[in-house]
Amino acid sequence: MSDRALAAAGVLCVLVFVGTGVPVGGQATPGGGIVDVSVGGSGVVTGTVTANGSTYVWQDEPIDVSATFRDAPEFTNYCVWLGYERADAPPQELVDECDPKALSDGTNGTSEFTNVTWPSNVSGEQDLVVEVQGRSGEFNATLLDRETVPVTVITRTGDADGDGLTNQQEAEAGYNLSNADMDGDGLNDGPEENRYGSNPQKADSDGDGVRDGVEIQRGTDPTDPDTDGDGLADGTESTIGTDPTSGLTPVWLAGLVVLVGGMIVVGGTRFRGWWRERGDGAAATDGAPADGESSAPDGSGTVAATDSEQADGPQRTDEPLEPLTDEDRVEALLGEHGGRMKQSRIVEETEWSKAKVSRLLSSMTDEGTVEKLSIGRENIVSLDGHGPEAARSPHEEHPQEENASD
Structure with a gap:
């Protein structure tokens, strides 16, 4: 009788699941069981970040699986099977035949x-499974151990995280295959790289103090710190209330900003000098020099500040990034999709709960930031001025609109 027939009769079976080229400890049973399992080969996706400890593997490339197990005192013959399973389907074989092994007492065996x-037809989240069974006689088998490890089977042209970049592109760039917005700036990685030219791994690509998603929402360039070329950074213009997209900002205002900044630096330096002199005077009154200073040759107890001390001024610090609110993210998403989206699509893109999205959109509707139109069982959400034709008054103009994003 063949090994296949024995397996059908319940003979020893080992199904192994593995991690990416790294040994994974098995739940070995006392006196016998899986010691470790590893997976490698050209099919393992390397150099990328993944979620939930899942090993990402290419569907069109082979993998190698190695499973080591311990001898059980009551058995001499063993069989190891390799397969896969998912929550909504029964286990399936990955190899046609089990790997038979014979071990002496106190030794380990390895199946390759x-x-x-x-x-x-297999893709998405799976469990790679390894089972080891001890064989006694022709038809008697005992399950000794079973190991499962999560894997995600992907295609090169697919998009596992739905960010607009193919899995192949993300793997080559070393991006996160399970996070659509790696830097959390409100823009998905695909639009950042393909449409706006911004850095999907940096929340503020141009360093102007404004997150990329907020820049798109405001109409500024996330790759240019001074979109309108007026000499003021976009973040500074947002702070002082001028238009970062208009080069008509008065020259005197830009000069005033520079002047005020200079006055702060000069004033700070003079204050430091006054405070130092005040400390020196107090030290002289006490008959001792101030800490860190030596007495002057004339015994006055004061010494002029060194050049390095005079050069000290307030240290320049970068402006902190403006926090991206939930409302900002929704507006940025709508802007990416032509001003309109289905409410269900917003839930998918943000990964928020339906209840949270509903409450947030109701609040934004009350504020006049967005408009909602119910069509059948679906809500269409749009930025002000981008609503569907059916939502407009018959007296309003009817500009050409893009279709709502699916």
């Missing part, structure tokens, strides 16, 4: 499965 390929 090489060039293992995935069925063409």
Whole structure:
């Protein structure tokens, strides 16, 4: 009788699940069981960040699986099986035959499965499974251990995180395959790289103090710190209330900002000098020099500040990034999709709960930031001025609009 027939009769079976080229400790049973399992080969996606400890593997590339198990005193013959399973389907085999092993007492055995390929219809989250069974007689088998490890099977042209970049592009760039917005700036990685030219790994690509998502919402360039070229950074203009998209900011205002900044530096330096002199005078009154200073040759107890001390001024610090509010993120998403989206799509893109999105949109509608129109069972959400034709008054103009994003 073949090994296959024995397996059908319940003979020893080992299914192994593994991590990316790194040994994973098995839940070994007392006196026998899986010691460790590893996976490698060209099918393992490397150099990227993934979520939930899942190993990402290419569907069109083979993997190698190695499973080591411990001898059980009551058995001499063993069999190891490799397969996969998911929550909504029964376990399936990845190899046609089990790997038979015979071990002497107190030894370990290793089963090697090489060039293992995935069925063409398998993708997404799976569990790679390894089972080890002890065989006694022709038809008697006992399950000794079972190990499962999460894997995610992906195609090169697919988009695992839905960010607008293919899995192949993200793997080559070393991006996170499970996070659509790596830097949390309100823009998905695909639009950042393909449409706006900003850095999907840096929340403020141009360093002007404004997050990329907020810049798109305001109409400024996330790759240019001074969108309108008026000499004031976009973040500074937002702070003082001028238009960062208009080069008509008065020259005197830009000069005033520079002047005020200079006055702060000069004033701070003079204050430091006055405070130092005050401390020196107090030290002289006490008959001792101030800490860190030596007495003057004439015994006055004061010494002029050194050049390095006079050069000290307030240290320049970068402006902190403006926090991206939930409202900002919704407006940025709507801006990315032509001003209109289905409410259900907003839930998918933000990964927020339906209740949170509903409350937030109701608040934004009350404030006049967005408009909502119910069409059947679906709500269409739009920025002010981007509503569907059916939502407009018959007396309003009817500009050309883009279709709502699916």
